[in-house]
Amino acid sequence: MLANTPRNPGMPLALDLVEGARANLSAVERRAASLPARRSVKKAWQAAWLVRAIGLIDLTTLAGDDTPARVARLCAKARRPLRPDLTEALGLKAAPTTGAVCVYPTMVAPAVAALAGSGIPVASVATGFPAGLMPLPLRLAEIRYAVAEGAREIDIVITRAHVLGQDWQALYDEIVQMREACGEAHLKAILATGDLKSLRNVHKASMVAMMAGADFIKTSTGKEGVNATLPVGLVMCRAIRAYGEVTGHKVGFKPAGGIASAKEALTWMSLMKEELGNDWLQPDLFRFGASSLLTDIERQIEHFVTGRYSAASHHAIA
Template identity: 65%
Template sequence: MKLDLSVIEDIRMNLSAIEQRTATLSGRRSVKKDWQAAWLLKSITCMDLTTLSGDDTPDRVKRLCAKAANPIRADLLDAMGFTKPLHTGAVCVYHAMVPTAVKALEGTDIPVAAVSTGFPHGLSPMSTKLQEIRESVAAGAKEIDIVITRQYVLTQNWDALYDEMKQYRDACGDARIKAILAVGELATMRNIAKASMVCMMAGADFIKTSTGKEATNANLNNTLAMIRMIRQYQTMTGFKVGYKPAGGISKAKDALMYQALMKDELGREWLEPDLFRFGVSSLLGDIERQIEHFVTGHYSASNRHPIG
C-alpha cells in the first residue's frame, strides 16, 4: 500500500502497559505434560534453523540441513506415537552458503532463507544490497531476511524507510521477504512500532526483531509492540503479516511464552510457519532435551543433541 504518514504519526506505545502485560504471561499461560510436548513439537516447525558465523563451512551447513530435516531423534518420536513428517520451517544462512544449503535440502520441503542487504549492519551501498538479494534468489533462496537502515527510524525519515523497503520487496520477486528492524538499536517502543508499520506498508511478508548481533534482541516487550502493529495492519488492509523473533531465544520455556503470546494476540493461525518463525541456533537442542525428558523421565547431556 502507499505510505500513509497519518497512520504512522498516530501510533503510540505505553511501555508500562506493555511491561505489565508481558510480566503476567508466564503465570497465566502454562502448559504441562502432553500439551507441553505438543507445543514444543509445533515450535520446531516454526524454526528458521540458523548458522551465521564467520567460520561457517560447507560441512557445517550440510550438517545443519540434515538436522533441519530430522530435528528430533526417531526413537523419541516413535515413543510418542508421532508419525507425521517433522522438520523445521527453514534453514537460514549467508549468501555464500545458499547453494550448499539448497543442494543439501533437495527432496525436502524446507526452504533456504538468506540474510542480505549488508547483514547485520545494513550499511552497504544500495546497489550492492539489491544485487545481493537478486543473487541469493537466483541461487535458490526462497526467503530473504533484509536489514533496514536504522538511521531512517532514528531520524523519523519514514519516506526513506518506505522507499528502501519497497526496493527490497521488488528485488525479491517471488521470494518471501522478512524485514529485520534491529529493535535494540531503535531507542524506543514507539520507534519499533512505527518502523514495523512502515515496513508492512512497503510489502514485508514478515517483520523480524533482530539480527542476533545487537546487545538487545528479541524479548516479549518488543514482540508485543510489533505484533500489535501486525494486528492493526490486518484490520486496516485485510492482509496477514508474519512475525519472527530472533536472537537470544535458547530455552524451550521461552518458545512456549512466544507461542502463547502469538495465540493470545493474533490467534491460532499465527502458530503456523507461514506466519510465525523463530530465528534460532541453539533452541532446538534444548527442546530435544525436553522431549527426551518427557519420554524417559530423565534429562540427557546437551552434547547428545547436536543441532549442526
C-alpha cells in the same frame, strides 16, 4: 512458507497511521510480564506444543567460519530435528522438520543442495547483514544473488538511521525496492529493535515495513546488544493486528536473537495465540530465528518420554 497465506502486497505510505503510533511502556511491560507468569502447559500438552515449535524454527548458522560441510550438517538436522526413537515414542505419523534453514548468501547453494527433495526452504540474510550500512545498489544486488542461488526467503536489514531520523519515506522506498529485488522470494524485514531506542519507533518501523510489502517483520539480527524481548514482540504483534484491520492482509512475525530455551519458546507461542490467534502458530506466519533452541526442545521432549534429562551433547546439531 506462506503456502496457505497470500503475500502481503503492501499499500501506499500512510503517514497518519505511522505518526499516530502510541506505546505505554509500563502497560506493555506489565502485559509482557504476565505471559510467563500465567501461561503454562504441562505433560502431553507441553510435548505437543514443543513438537509444533520445531516446525516454527528457522534453523540458523551465521558465523564467520561457516563452511559448506557445516551447512550440510545443519541441513541434516533440519530434515530430522527429532531423534527417531522420540518420534516413535510420541506416536507421530510423520517426523517433524524445521520451518527453514537460514544462512549467509554464499552458503545458499550448499544449503539448497543439502535440502533437495525435503520441501524445507532456504532463507538467506542479505542487504549488508547485520548492519546494513552498504550502498543501496549493492544491497539490492546481494538480494538478487541470494535469490539466484535458490533462496526462497530473504531476511533484509533496514537502515536504522531512517527510523532514528523519522524519515519514513526513505525507509518505505528502500523496502519497496528490496521487495521488488526479492521477486518470488518472501521478504522478512529485520528491524533491529535493540537499535531503535523506543517502543514507538518499533511500532512505526513495523507499520512502514508492512506498508512497503514485507511478508514478515522480524525483531533482530541476533547481533545487537538487545535482541528479541517480549515487550518489543507485543508492540510488533499489535502493529501486525492494526495493519490487518486496515488492509485485511496477514503479516508474519519472527523473533530472533537469544531465544534458547523451550520455556521461552512456549511463552512466545502464548503471546502469538493470545494477541494474533491460532493462525500465527503456523510456519506460514510465525518463525523463531534460532541456533540453539532446538537442542533444548529435544531435551525437554526426551524428558517427557523417559522421565530423564540428557546432556545437550546427546542432541548436537553439528
